[in-house]
Amino acid sequence: MADVLLPNVTAELPLKTIDANLILYIILIIVVAYILTWLLSFVLMHISERIGWYRTSVTMIIPLLKLLVYLVALYYIIIAIIEPSLTQMIAFSGLFGAAIGFGLKDLFADIVGGVVIIFEKPYQIGDKVTIGDRYGEVTDIGIRATRIKTPADEQVSVPNFTIFAQPVTSGNAGDLAMMIVIDLFIHPDSDPEKAMKILKEALVTSKYVIISKKYPCTVLLDDFPFYKRIRAKGYVNDLRLEFEFKSEVTRRAWAEFRKAGIRPPAFVPPAGGDPAHAPGEADA
């Protein structure tokens, strides 16, 4: 069909002779592009780790640079094969697109997903995200897939196309600090005011917390038939320490609860049973 529509253009495409040298040249371009993207990622990740506050600002440019390198590599490969004019380039792009549409649509969708992620930034490298049923820190945004490191230290590769099909939740939206919700459940006869004071002080004196007008903290009380829930909301200063933060606040609060005669409830709600339960919440 393409031959019918564009007989002159395709007939005149100055295809070069494909020999061993050309294949080696193309392989070399791919290898150089791969090494360059790896090197860029490595250097920028290294810089971002040393930069403190602005870690995620540096990592957010990594996917963009990678895309740029791969586009340049693709350009060099194309001109190495056909040396096209502008008209031929447009025609070739149409044919190439059709080929992708029929044979490589999944790969193409992932690449488009990657481009959308780079420019729309639903998440960035270093963010804590939930994609589908997977939760973890984004360690790499590639052309085809996003890599996530789960709390169990597993590397999960999520195709970039997933952002079109499933909701994506970013816990910190590019910031290094992240809000953490900590729920403690106490016996209905225990003194809730004393419990709230203790939990608030456990939160604000934590070695992991960050508090300011931008990062406020609060403690809330909710009454249920068989227990009272004390909920603390505060920001951890580095999202990588979210579990340490939750654990430290919970442990110190309960140590003080015991001293103050505050008891746990006889009935403990199951994790996730509460509709307001966010992933990763610490229960006592």
Add this chain to the structure above:
Amino acid sequence: MAADQKGARKGTVIGLEKEIQDITNTIERFGTGTPDHIAIISEPMGGRSTIVSEIRRLHGDKVHYLPLEFVISPDSLPDFSTIKEDIILIDNCRFLATRRIGGFDVLDAFLHAQISSKKLFITTWNAFAWQYLSAVMNIEAYFPVIVSIARMDTPVLKQMILSRYEPGEIQFLDEGATDRSMFYSLVHKNVHLPLTKKDISIPWIKSNFTVMLRGMPRKKHIQVSIEDVIFEKINRIARGNPGVALLLWESSLNENTISLASIREIPYDIDLDTNESFILTIILSMKSLHEKDLSAIAGSEMDIQRVLYRLVQQRVVRDDAGYYSIPPFALGPVIEYLKKTRRLW
């Protein structure tokens, strides 16, 4: 030292005139109504003691001076109603709170006593302790008058230090450094934030246009005073902290002679884990703290002795018979490190 005696006699409040005036105005306004309590805030060695001395010198007969020397327990908080003077000056208020569960009870009691009293309270605070308490409990709401001591600029620092000596008493050795042009110098500007009562101090690059214009078109040989170059270096190392700058000046001075080479900058390569950074932040906020207080703040989960050993070993903390503090020349690098690692907000 003769210079200290002279310093006590003249020029002790150089660079702090506005702060002294604000406090004096508030004291003179103080009458029968609700008192405007004052908070004086500065970094460690930033000039609080100088202001306190000046207030006592100017208003000593009306002021009851109460310096806090260690962490205050609930039963050691004084009964302010028994004090006969109408103005109470409480120094080192950082000791009213500690960063642990239950560590704010004394401060809560103090603030309650303060707002219930008809007396005027003048309080001094470590800037980092104040920042923390401001974030956690909005402490500024209790103090209508907040006097923040900004970092000192080089010309003021030069004036402050040289006022301690007779003219010509100090010899500045020129080792060829005056050939350098000083196109830029770091100053600190006080900026008033709109819609708030706060002034913040921001670092600012000041261009020395005269030097630039003289030097650039005709390639003219630029002669800059060696004094200015020396004080620029001292202030850069001290990061605008007058106490640190004064110590650096005194340690660089050799029989009333000073040169650029004699001003040594101690390099620090700070690398700390979470526990170490946390304890270092506490020590910075409290200036000096005993090991038992640090142990109470650290809790049972942290090996405080190991942490303190590591901090002392990296020279960012010194041990004075069980009291831990940050050496003056480490203050700047420590503050920068803790800001970079988000320990100071």
